[in-house]
Amino acid sequence: MSVIEPIIDAPGIDPQEFSKDTLGSGACPCLILNADYQPLSYFPLSLWSWQDAVKAVFLDRVNVVDHYDRTVRSANFEMLLPSVVALKDYVAQNRTPAFTRFNLFLRDGFQCVYCSSPDELTFDHVVPRRLGGKTSWTNISAACSKCNLKKGGRTPKEAGMNLNSKPYKPTMHQLQAQGRKFPPNHLHESWLDYLYWDVELKSS
Numbered sequence: 366m367s368v369i370e371p372i373i374d375a376p377g378i379d380p381q382e383f384s385k386d387t388l389g390s391g392a393c394p395c396l397i398l399n400a401d402y403q404p405l406s407y408f409p410l411s412l413w414s415w416q417d418a419v420k421a422v423f424l425d426r427v428n429v430v431d432h433y434d435r436t437v438r439s440a441n442f443e444m445l446l447p448s449v450v451a452l453k454d455y456v457a458q459n460r461t462p463a464f465t466r467f468n469l470f471l472r473d474g475f476q477c478v479y480c481s482s483p484d485e486l487t488f489d490h491v492v493p494r495r496l497g498g499k500t501s502w503t504n505i506s507a508a509c510s511k512c513n514l515k516k517g518g519r520t521p522k523e524a525g526m527n528l529n530s531k532p533y534k535p536t537m538h539q540l541q542a543q544g545r546k547f548p549p550n551h552l553h554e555s556w557l558d559y560l561y562w563d564v565e566l567k568s569s
């Protein structure tokens with residue numbers, strides 16, 4: 366799901382040099398926006414370590430949009446740590462999402478399609494395998510283990526169970542929209558202009 370390109374080591378840039386600072390690698394994460402200033406990914410939220418963000422600035426691959434009030438220094442350089450950067454080159458988001466467990470749970474909002482429970486999620490073949498049901502986007506749904514057990518090898522109709530939503534093949538856009546519903550616990554204030562309207566409205 367993550368579409369963040371790893372930053373390859375560039376000659377002449379030594380992030381270790383900056384690490385002499387007391388900042389841990391998990392401190393001051395940087396929000397990554399695409400060239401259109403949309404987050405590269407909502408879930409997981411596209412964040413880089415400050416070291417990767419600093420490196421990307423050096424490589425001239427990003428524009429710094431906002432920064433922390435913290436400075437990092439090396440022998441001959443000093444900069445404010447970026448808190449939001451935007452890629453200079455647009456990363457296309459129209460790829461087909463991979464059919465993975467994570468993406469399937471994300472499509473279904475991490476809850477059972479039958480009873481909406483978020484607990485003990487499993488995968489249900491809506492049309493059971495014994496009737497030729499495939500393991501595919503259009504036949505697998507997230508189901509809690511209770512509902513899965515109750516349904517057994519039957520169709521929802523046979524089991525008298527209703528699906529809240531029919532399984533479908535999502536677009537990347539639909540998955541991103543789902544991901545917006547799950548903001549991480551920590552959000553730096555400088556990120557809010559680029560994320561989650563609800564959070565921003567609540568805090569203003």
Ligand SMILES: [Zn+2]
Pocket residue numbers: 477478479480481482508509510511512513
């Ligand atoms: Zn259930």
